[in-house]
Amino acid sequence: MKEQLQFWIVFQDFMAKNSAIRCQKPQPRQWMNHPIGWPSEIHLTSIISTRNKTGQPEIRVELGLLGREGKHRFDALKLQQLNIERNIKQQCDVAVI
Secondary structure: HHHHHHHHHHHHHHHHHHOOOOOOOOOOOEEEEOOOOOOEEEEEEEEEEOOOOOOOOOEEEEEEEOOHHHHHHHHHHHHOOEEEEEEOOOOOOOOOO
């Protein structure tokens, strides 16, 4: 838990210097939420995990699109997936839950 808190403190400092995305107060847990607007319908969460489904350590970001416009927003992002992946130089795993 102490390592998680230290990670999020450093992460928050990095984000403050390098991104317009804000971080909530660091806590000793596996995730950190980021307020990005429309708080009840869009959620951005950073997650650190010592083991993912393949048993490897992982750092990931999850975007939750909820509410009446959630499916429409998802479909719009899905149309841009290849362009987004090209820009971030990373493949995106997309899951509908």
